[in-house]
Amino acid sequence: MIDKVCTRLSNKIGRELQVSENEKAVIHYGLFAIIHTSISIGAIVLAGSLLGVLIPALILSVTTVILRKYSGGAHASSPESCAIIGVIISVGGAWLLSKMHWNLIVVIISVLVIFILGFYKVYQLAPVDSMAKPIRKQEKKEALKKKSIFTLGVYLVGTIGLLSIYLTKQKDIVLVWVMCICIGIFWQILTLTPLGHLIVEKIDLFLIHTILRRKGECTDEKD
Incomplete structure (x- = not known):
C-alpha cells in the first residue's frame, strides 16, 4: 500500500x-x-x-532503529509488516518493562550481559545485508561494522549516564529507560542471527495471512 x-x-x-x-x-x-x-x-x-509508555517506547524504538541502520538484520516482506512489528516490539516491550519492578543489581547485570553479547555479535555478524540490497564492497562492510560498534559504545556511555542519574535521583523510571535500551539492543542483535530471521519470518507470515484474510472478508462482504 x-x-x-x-x-x-x-x-x-x-x-x-x-x-x-x-x-x-x-x-x-x-x-x-x-x-x-x-x-x-x-x-x-x-x-x-x-498505554502511558511514550518515552520508554521511543527510547526502545530509537535504540533499535539507529543500530539497525548500520548493522542490518532480518527484514519483513512489506513496509506494513515492518511498521507493525516495530510497534509491537517498541510499545509492547516498553509496556512490559514498565510493569516490572527493577532493582539496580538486576539492571546492572542485564546491562553487562547485553553489551558484552552486543559487541560480540556485532563484531561477528554485522553488517547483515539482504537479497534486495546486498553489500558487495568490503570497504563498506568494514565501515558499517565500525559504525555499529561505535553506536553500541555511545549507547554504553548513555546507559552509564542514566545509571548515574538513578543513583542521585532514585527514580525507578530511569531503570525502565535503561532496560528499554538493553531490550532494543537485544532485539536488534537477535535479528542478525538465523534465529532472529526465523522469528521475523514467522511474525511476518502471521501478519500477511491476517491482513489477507481480512481483505478477503471485506471483498466477500462487498460482493
Missing part, C-alpha cells in the same frame, strides 16, 4: 517536473522513506501514549 502510494506520487511529480527515470526513482525512494518513517513514528507515539 505504501509503495503504491509512493509510486503514484513519484510518477505524478516526475511528469510535472519532466525528470528522468533515475531521478524519478530517487523521488520514489525519498517519498517512501518519509511516509514509512512518519507512519511508524506516528503509530508508536499513538500506541505509546494510549
Whole structure:
C-alpha cells in the first residue's frame, strides 16, 4: 500500500517536473522513506501514549532503529509488516518493562550481559545485508561494522549516564529507560542471527495471512 502510494506520487511529480527515470526513482525512494518513517513514528507515539509508555517506547524504538541502520538484520516482506512489528516490539516491550519492578543489581547485570553479547555479535555478524540490497564492497562492510560498534559504545556511555542519574535521583523510571535500551539492543542483535530471521519470518507470515484474510472478508462482504 505504501509503495503504491509512493509510486503514484513519484510518477505524478516526475511528469510535472519532466525528470528522468533515475531521478524519478530517487523521488520514489525519498517519498517512501518519509511516509514509512512518519507512519511508524506516528503509530508508536499513538500506541505509546494510549498505554502511558511514550518515552520508554521511543527510547526502545530509537535504540533499535539507529543500530539497525548500520548493522542490518532480518527484514519483513512489506513496509506494513515492518511498521507493525516495530510497534509491537517498541510499545509492547516498553509496556512490559514498565510493569516490572527493577532493582539496580538486576539492571546492572542485564546491562553487562547485553553489551558484552552486543559487541560480540556485532563484531561477528554485522553488517547483515539482504537479497534486495546486498553489500558487495568490503570497504563498506568494514565501515558499517565500525559504525555499529561505535553506536553500541555511545549507547554504553548513555546507559552509564542514566545509571548515574538513578543513583542521585532514585527514580525507578530511569531503570525502565535503561532496560528499554538493553531490550532494543537485544532485539536488534537477535535479528542478525538465523534465529532472529526465523522469528521475523514467522511474525511476518502471521501478519500477511491476517491482513489477507481480512481483505478477503471485506471483498466477500462487498460482493
